[in-house]
Structure formats: C-alpha cells, structure tokens
Amino acid sequence: MEITTRNNTEYKSKANDYVHEVFQLVKDRNQGEKEFLQATREIFDSLRPVFLKHPEYIHNGILERITEPDRVITFRVAWEDDTGKVQVNRGFRVQFNNSLGPYKGGIRFHPTVNSSIMKFLAFEQTFKNALTGQPIGAGKGGSDFNPKGKSEREIMRFTQSFITELSKYIGPDMDVPAGDIGVGKREIGYMFGQYNRLRGGYEAGVFTGKDPNHGGSLGRKEATGYGTVYFVEEMLKTANDSFEGKKVVVSGSGNVAIYAMEKAIELGALVLACSDSNGYIYDPNGIDVETIKQLKEFDSKRIKEYTKVHKNAVYHEGCMDIWSVACDIALPCATQNEMAKDDAIILIQNGVKAIGEGANMPCTEDAILAFQASGVLFAPAKAANAGGVAVSAMEMSQNSMRLSWTVEEVDEKLKQVMKNIYTSCYNAAESYGHPGNLVIGANIAGFLKVADAMVAHGIH
Numbered sequence: 034m035e036i037t038t039r040n041n042t043e044y045k046s047k048a049n050d051y052v053h054e055v056f057q058l059v060k061d062r063n064q065g066e067k068e069f070l071q072a073t074r075e076i077f078d079s080l081r082p083v084f085l086k087h088p089e090y091i092h093n094g095i096l097e098r099i100t101e102p103d104r105v106i107t108f109r110v111a112w113e114d115d116t117g118k119v120q121v122n123r124g125f126r127v128q129f130n131n132s133l134g135p136y137k138g139g140i141r142f143h144p145t146v147n148s149s150i151m152k153f154l155a156f157e158q159t160f161k162n163a164l165t166g167q168p169i170g171a172g173k174g175g176s177d178f179n180p181k182g183k184s185e186r187e188i189m190r191f192t193q194s195f196i197t198e199l200s201k202y203i204g205p206d207m208d209v210p211a212g213d214i215g216v217g218k219r220e221i222g223y224m225f226g227q228y229n230r231l232r233g234g235y236e237a238g239v240f241t242g243k244d245p246n247h248g249g250s251l252g253r254k255e256a257t258g259y260g261t262v263y264f265v266e267e268m269l270k271t272a273n274d275s276f277e278g279k280k281v282v283v284s285g286s287g288n289v290a291i292y293a294m295e296k297a298i299e300l301g302a303l304v305l306a307c308s309d310s311n312g313y314i315y316d317p318n319g320i321d322v323e324t325i326k327q328l329k330e331f332d333s334k335r336i337k338e339y340t341k342v343h344k345n346a347v348y349h350e351g352c353m354d355i356w357s358v359a360c361d362i363a364l365p366c367a368t369q370n371e372m373a374k375d376d377a378i379i380l381i382q383n384g385v386k387a388i389g390e391g392a393n394m395p396c397t398e399d400a401i402l403a404f405q406a407s408g409v410l411f412a413p414a415k416a417a418n419a420g421g422v423a424v425s426a427m428e429m430s431q432n433s434m435r436l437s438w439t440v441e442e443v444d445e446k447l448k449q450v451m452k453n454i455y456t457s458c459y460n461a462a463e464s465y466g467h468p469g470n471l472v473i474g475a476n477i478a479g480f481l482k483v484a485d486a487m488v489a490h491g492i493h
C-alpha cells in the first residue's frame with residue numbers, strides 16, 4: 034500500500050477502512066467467540082490514531098497478523114477420579130505472540146474455559162506483557178476442569194495428565210506458563226514435578242508462580258494485587274489524590290483480591306466489602322484481610338464464614354450486588370465481565386472516583402464508557418494488573434541466574450515497573466490525542482512495542 038500524505042482526509046479514511054476491514058475479517062474467522070471479539074474490538078478502536086501516524090504498520094499487515102494466534106493447541110485430558118471412573122476434560126494452550134520473548138501467561142482451571150476465553154486472555158496478554166518492558170511474549174492456557182469439590186489426589190492426577198500432554202509444547206525458552214483462576218502454587222508444583230519427571234532434568238524456568246521454597250520468587254503471590262494498587266496510586270497522584278482515608282470495594286477474594294486489599298489498607302484505605310462467587314460481605318469496620326486469607330488460602334471456605342468471626346459484618350447472597358456498596362475506589366478483582374453498565378451507574382451515583390481493574394476485562398465496554406463519560410479515573414486491566422506477570426518475568430531471571438532476590442528487592446522493582454507502565458500509558462494517550470484516557474494509552478503503548486518487533490522480524 035502506497036501512502037504519501039499523512040493526516041489528510043484521504044489517508045484518514047484509508048486508516049479507518051483498514052481497521053474496519055480487518056475487524057470484519059477477525060469477526061468472520063472467529064464467529065461466536067464473544068470474549069475474543071470484545072477484546073479485539075476494544076483494541077481496534079484505540080488503534081485508529083496509530084495507523085494515521087504509522088502507515089508502515091498497514092503496509093506490514095500488523096493488525097491482521099497480531100490478531101491471529103501463532104498457534105492454538107487443544108487436547109484431551111483423561112484422568113481417573115477417586116471412585117475409579119474415567120473423566121475427560123479439554124485442555125488448551127494459546128501461544129499468541131512471541132515477538133518479544135517466550136510465550137508467557139497463566140493457566141486457568143474453571144468450567145467456563147473455552148477457546149474464546151483462552152484467546153481473549155492470550156490476546157490481552159500480548160499487550161500487557163509488552164507494557165512491562167520485559168522480554169516476554171504472550172500465551173494463555175487452561176482447562177474446563179472444575180477444581181471445586183475435588184480431592185487433593187484428584188487435582189494431582191488431573192494436573193499430571195494435563196501437563197503430560199502440554200509438556201510437548203512448553204520450555205524455559207519456548208513457553209513459560211504460570212497460575213490463574215483455580216491454579217495456585219500447589220498446582221504449579223504438580224505441573225513442575227511432572228514436567229521434570231518427563232524431561233529427566235530440572236528446568237527451573239519452565240513455570241513461574243512456584244513455591245519460593247523451591248524456585249519461586251518472593252513477592253510473586255502479592256504482585257498482581259499490589260501492582261494494581263500501585264498503578265491506581267499513580268493515577269490518583271495525577272489528580273492530587275491518594276488511597277489515604279478512601280472507602281474501597283474489592284470484588285473476589287482470591288489471589289488478586291486479597292493482596293489488592295492488603296496494599297490498599299496499608300496505604301490508609303478502608304476496605305468495606307469483598308466477595309466470592311456466592312455472595313459478598315460488608316464490614317463497616319473494614320475487612321480484616323487476615324481472616325480472608327485464613328478462609329481462602331488455608332481453609333478453602335466460603336466467604337460467608339467471615340461473619341462468624343466478625344459479628345458486625347453482614348453477608349449478602351449474590352456476588353453481583355457488591356457494586357451497590359458506596360465507595361470512592363472500586364477494584365474489580367474476580368473475573369471477566371463482572372461489572373456491567375448498571376453497576377457502573379450505581380457506582381457513579383454513589384460518587385466513585387476511581388476504578389482499577391485487577392481482574393482481566395472485569396468491566397464491560399458500556400461500563401467503561403459510562404465511567405469515562407462521568408470523569409471517573411479508569412485503570413484498565415492490561416496495565417493495572419501487569420504486576421503479576423512482571424514479577425513472573427523476574428522469577429525467570431532469578432531462575433536463570435540461580436539466585437533469589439529478597440522480597441524488598443522484588444517489591445521495589447515491581448513498584449518501578451508499575452510506575453513505568455503508568456507513564457507509558459499516560460504519554461501514549463497524550464501523544465495520540467486522547468489525554469487522560471488510559472484505556473487507549475495502554476492499548477497503543479503495548480501495541481507499538483509488539484508491532485515494532487514484528488516489523489523488524491519480517492513477515493511470517
């Protein structure tokens with residue numbers, strides 16, 4: 034494509050046509066994959082101004098290539114339950130883009146896992162990992178296996194079967210998985226053990242999120258939640274504000290939610306509510322994170338048990354109503370599409386000032402638009418929750434060097450990464466004509482890094 038005059042009307046329409054045509058192509062090729070199409074649509078909308086400045090990306094077909102995964106691996110996972118019955122689940126690994134480094138992204142065990150969800154997560158990961166500034170590509174994997182109600186041995190047998198197949202496609206310089214929903218350090222431990230058994234060696238850098246006692250990084254467990262709060266803190270700073278004295282609501286009570294609450298409290302906030310998939314608790318005295326840790330990390334109990342220890346707290350059945358709790362800052366940290374437009378409107382009416390996405394794509398497109406239209410500060414997931422993968426990349430470095438950094442060293446580096454991410458999102462939004470819009474800023478800043486590497490590596 035020959036483009037000589039930039040920023041003129043003719044070229045503007047060429048850039049728009051390009052985005053429109055490629056989106057049509059993506060839609061036709063990925064019919065019915067609603068989460069994946071939702072994620073691509075958001076990116077495409079943000080990138081229009083980029084193609085106005087950079088016709089070379091059109092010339093190199095970057096949008097067509099960046100939306101097509103390098104490969105999607107689907108496989109059968111057969112395993113035997115405690116009664117001796119054979120069970121079959123489906124396993125996935127989407128290796129989306131390795132222009133910046135080995136594929137990197139978590140593994141999710143949840144009954145809702147399907148091809149669309151895997152692809153959306155891996156696609157988002159492409160931009161997120163680029164934003165960290167570290168040498169990591171992007172992938173995501175998982176299975177529709179439901180760990181709820183399974184015995185420890187069933188989880189081990191399933192995980193070993195899953196990794197026996199996946200081991201053919203991963204490795205420290207090839208693809209480095211980590212945890213996600215339903216996959217914590219216990220499951221990573223089983224995967225790591227089985228992988229090494231199959232390979233007959235000890236490849237420390239093949240998984241991240243390992244136990245710090247054997248190859249994991251200190252500070253990894255806390256990284257996503259802490260990182261989200263560090264990012265929101267930077268965002269608040271530009272509005273001369275902080276977490277001090279703020280009322281905060283956090284959805285979820287898993288890995289991300291727990292450490293987001295912990296850091297917000299450390300910075301002087303009062304966390305009023307948190308949830309699990311059954312319901313939410315409201316504690317007017319402020320959520321006691323140690324009780325949540327005990328319930329979720331050690332006892333595997335439902336969140337309603339919290340009220341047995343804290344008599345002032347109230348349990349509400351149904352997790353979605355958590356957004357009716359009035360707050361200054363809302364941190365959705367549970368799952369995708371958990372905050373819809375109606376929730377956004379209630380939050381806005383209740384005076385919310387800032388939103389930080391700890392989970393991946395927790396807010397629907399309508400909800401984001403409503404926040405932006407009302408001047409609510411909005412921190413998008415691919416920037417705000419990149420702290421987890423950033424510390425995962427630090428785990429890879431430590432494994433390669435065969436040494437361990439202290440928790441303070443890791444936290445300091447994490448803080449710096451989150452500040453850098455904030456600055457690059459902020460600057461990209463400004464230089465492409467959308468000051469303050471961090472959704473657009475994150476998409477553009479992440480895209481530019483990957484796109485430049487793709488151009489440099491030639492067409493393939």
Ligand SMILES: NC(=O)c1ccc[n+]([C@@H]2O[C@H](COP(=O)([O-])OP(=O)(O)OC[C@H]3O[C@@H](n4cnc5c(N)ncnc54)[C@H](O)[C@@H]3O)[C@@H](O)[C@H]2O)c1
Pocket residue numbers: 212213214215216257284285286287288289290308309310311352353366367368369371391392393394418419421422
């Ligand atoms: N763990 C990480 O390092 C990391 C990094 C980046 C992004 N994420 C994303 O953060 C989100 C949470 O991941 P996690 O690692 O904390 O998982 P987790 O399995 O530790 O916790 C998930 C929590 O959400 C709750 N939940 C599920 N559906 C819910 C709903 N509809 N409403 C309220 N609560 C609900 C579960 O009960 C659980 O408490 C996911 O979107 C994940 O992809 C995680």
